[in-house]
Amino acid sequence: MKILVPVKRVVDYNVKVRVRTDGSGVELANVKMSMNPFDEIAVEEAVRLKERGVASEIVVVSIGVQQAKDTLRTALAMGADRAILVDATSDVNRDIEPLAVARLLSRIVEAERPDLVIAGKQAIDNDMNATGQMLAGLLGWGQATFASKIEIADGRAVVTREVDGGLQTIGVKLPAVVTVDLRLNEPRYVSLPSIMKAKKKPLEDRTAAELDVDVTPRLKIVRTVEPAQRVAGVRVASVDELVDKLKTQAGVL
Amino acid sequence: MTVLLLAETHQGRLATDAVARTLSALAPLGEVHVLVAAGDGAEAAREAASLKGVAKVLLAEGESLRHGLAEPAAALVASLASEYRHIAAPATAFARNILPRVAALLNVMVLSDVIAVHGADSFDRPVYAGNAVQTVESTDPVVVLTVRTSVFGAVGRQEPAPVETVAAVADPGLSVWIEDAAVVSERPELASARIVVSGGRGVGSKENFDAIIRLADKMGAAVGASRAAVDLGYAPNDWQVGQTGKVVAPDLYLAVGISGAIQHLAGMKDSKVIVAINKDEDAPIFKVADYALVGDLFSIVPELMGKL
Numbered sequence: 001m002k003i004l005v006p007v008k009r010v011v012d013y014n015v016k017v018r019v020r021t022d023g024s025g026v027e028l029a030n031v032k033m034s035m036n037p038f039d040e041i042a043v044e045e046a047v048r049l050k051e052r053g054v055a056s057e058i059v060v061v062s063i064g065v066q067q068a069k070d071t072l073r074t075a076l077a078m079g080a081d082r083a084i085l086v087d088a089t090s091d092v093n094r095d096i097e098p099l100a101v102a103r104l105l106s107r108i109v110e111a112e113r114p115d116l117v118i119a120g121k122q123a124i125d126n127d128m129n130a131t132g133q134m135l136a137g138l139l140g141w142g143q144a145t146f147a148s149k150i151e152i153a154d155g156r157a158v159v160t161r162e163v164d165g166g167l168q169t170i171g172v173k174l175p176a177v178v179t180v181d182l183r184l185n186e187p188r189y190v191s192l193p194s195i196m197k198a199k200k201k202p203l204e205d206r207t208a209a210e211l212d213v214d215v216t217p218r219l220k221i222v223r224t225v226e227p228a229q230r231v232a233g234v235r236v237a238s239v240d241e242l243v244d245k246l247k248t249q250a251g252v253l
Numbered sequence: 254m255t256v257l258l259l260a261e262t263h264q265g266r267l268a269t270d271a272v273a274r275t276l277s278a279l280a281p282l283g284e285v286h287v288l289v290a291a292g293d294g295a296e297a298a299r300e301a302a303s304l305k306g307v308a309k310v311l312l313a314e315g316e317s318l319r320h321g322l323a324e325p326a327a328a329l330v331a332s333l334a335s336e337y338r339h340i341a342a343p344a345t346a347f348a349r350n351i352l353p354r355v356a357a358l359l360n361v362m363v364l365s366d367v368i369a370v371h372g373a374d375s376f377d378r379p380v381y382a383g384n385a386v387q388t389v390e391s392t393d394p395v396v397v398l399t400v401r402t403s404v405f406g407a408v409g410r411q412e413p414a415p416v417e418t419v420a421a422v423a424d425p426g427l428s429v430w431i432e433d434a435a436v437v438s439e440r441p442e443l444a445s446a447r448i449v450v451s452g453g454r455g456v457g458s459k460e461n462f463d464a465i466i467r468l469a470d471k472m473g474a475a476v477g478a479s480r481a482a483v484d485l486g487y488a489p490n491d492w493q494v495g496q497t498g499k500v501v502a503p504d505l506y507l508a509v510g511i512s513g514a515i516q517h518l519a520g521m522k523d524s525k526v527i528v529a530i531n532k533d534e535d536a537p538i539f540k541v542a543d544y545a546l547v548g549d550l551f552s553i554v555p556e557l558m559g560k561l
């Protein structure tokens with residue numbers, strides 16, 4: 001079984017982003033970038049499926065700028081076999097929308113013919129939570145989103161999903177798209193030898209133009225502002241004072 | 254201009270609060286038709302028809318629609334789309350699963366988690382765990398969006414609008430439902446509760462977390478948790494508040510033994526009043542708390558129980 005994992009390069013989750021004062025976006029110059037945490041979980045799951053003998057090959061794909069090659073190298077060091085970079089922009093400040101990403105991925109899927117695509121449930125920069133569902137829609141494949149458990153057997157994936165009321169388990173026919181949630185697994189740390197080894201693994205260069213997908217955004221970002229900030233309130237010295245303040249000052253009890 | 258609102262149902266019952274809040278968000282966009290897609294949806298359709306702002310309810314019933322599977326639901330919505338300028342839903346797990354697929358079928362983008370509607374094509378949405386707010390303009394012929402319900406109030410009631418039956422589309426048969434491990438609870442729902450009491454890693458164990466639950470019950474509150482508390486098994490996954498859990502904005506949010514990581518704040522910083530109980534006086538949660546009580550939760554929580 002062949003697995004395709006799309007991985008996105010995003011601002012590291014520990015970085016508190018700063019909004020540019022002119023409203024044009026967030027400051028991305030000289031900011032630490034990492035693999036989207038959900039995508040690390042997706043890569044980890046694919047590698048575990050390979051270690052269990054369920055999967056035979058793992059291909060990772062990133063769409064965006066050349067710098068995303070670093071992200072792909074990390075995925076290769078975790079255990080992916082091959083990587084594809086789809087160059088879609090040279091501007092690090094420009095993000096490619098989920099629809100365009102999904103359309104590019106659908107072209108890669110047509111060429112690679114994987115049995116399963118494992119993506120993150122959301123990218124922590126734009127929190128759009130859309131790409132996997134869009135890809136499944138474009139391909140006419142089944143989808144299982146927000147996975148906290150994946151089992152592959154008899155040509156289908158049995159997936160436990162984290163939903164609003166608890167957990168839902170569904171079976172989805174392969175090929176399919178699965179998007180992963182945080183509790184699926186804990187990604188491994190990559191060791192230095194595996195980083196060195198990953199340098200020899202194949203990394204293919206493609207472009208959005210040659211895949212014939214128009215990546216012009218459908219959404220125009222008019223402005224980006226900082227949300228209203230909360231200010232720290234008061235310290236209370238005791239439970240009595242807290243209860244009193246909540247009753248008389250805040251009026252919420 | 255008409256809006257199609259995809260309603261969520263659970264075992265034939267409408268998720269009324271989420272739908273009512275979404276209706277108030279959509280009010281500037283024009284007439285709203287609500288689509289109820291369910292196994293048995295008649296009762297939910299009647300309920301939706303009596304919500305203010307609803308011009309018509311479309312009821313689609315079918316076995317394939319019973320469990321909210323994405324493929325048949327998305328195919329149904331896409332088949333109705335040509336009549337509409339906007340397709341919307343509350344930003345719940347149910348709709349987040351379906352609407353992006355609908356958007357792809359229509360070859361348009363999706364806008365997730367809208368927090369303000371400025372006009373037919375202009376919306377605000379949070380990015381970077383709520384650390385920035387973007388105003389975006391859609392250039393698509395149909396705008397597909399999900400609405401963050403916690404920032405909108407619920408609409409009231411009206412004389413019932415008409416209910417019309419529409420045919421479910423053929424089940425593409427790509428996925429099957431196996432089971433729901435739903436936690437049935439008498440407590441208020443996290444997303445709409447007036448008070449939320451949340452516990453974090455500081456609570457220390459699943460047994461200790463019972464004290465948080467008892468405090469919540471005493472206050473008539475919903476129970477929330479940090480990701481750490483959920484990962485450690487103190488609380489079920491659907492109690493998680495934050496960037497990747499639920500976003501809440503109650504009148505009172507009580508955070509107990511929670512440090513206040515950016516990802517947690519993303520889910521609760523719009524609460525009206527925030528109270529934090531933490532033994533570390535430098536905990537980041539205190540930067541957003543209206544009332545900060547520094548101390549040991551194991552003595553504070555029981556004392557609070559006694560004094561409420």
Ligand SMILES: Cc1cc2nc3c(=O)[nH]c(=O)nc-3n(C[C@H](O)[C@H](O)[C@H](O)COP(=O)(O)OP(=O)(O)OC[C@H]3O[C@@H](n4cnc5c(N)ncnc54)[C@H](O)[C@@H]3O)c2cc1C
Pocket residue numbers: 005006007008009025026028036038039061062063064092093094095096097098101118119120121122123124125126127128129130131132217218219220221
């Ligand atoms: C700095 C910045 C500038 C922007 N500028 C514009 C602009 O000028 N115009 C505009 O319209 N929009 C712009 N955007 C918004 C952006 O185009 C979309 O809103 C954004 O891509 C939302 O999707 P997401 O990345 O959150 O994807 P999600 O759907 O949340 O991602 C889910 C999963 O899909 C996969 N995935 C997503 N993207 C990729 C990728 N590139 N490569 C590989 N896998 C991927 C991953 O597995 C990921 O976990 C900008 C955003 C930023 C941060």
Ligand SMILES: Cc1cc2nc3c(=O)[nH]c(=O)nc-3n(C[C@H](O)[C@H](O)[C@H](O)COP(=O)(O)OP(=O)(O)OC[C@H]3O[C@@H](n4cnc5c(N)ncnc54)[C@H](O)[C@@H]3O)c2cc1C
Pocket residue numbers: 013037038124452453454455456478479480481482493494495496497498499509510511512513514515516517520530531532533536548549550551
């Ligand atoms: C991609 C991503 C998404 C995430 N999404 C979410 C999300 O949706 N929601 C979320 O919550 N987190 C999320 N996180 C995790 C987040 O970064 C934090 O790790 C998490 O919120 C920490 O939980 P906590 O505050 O309970 O634990 P900790 O940070 O360990 O804090 C425990 C606190 O308890 C206090 N404490 C300990 N003992 C006592 C005592 N006896 N009395 C009083 N106080 C005490 C400590 O002082 C400390 O401040 C996400 C992380 C990533 C990378």
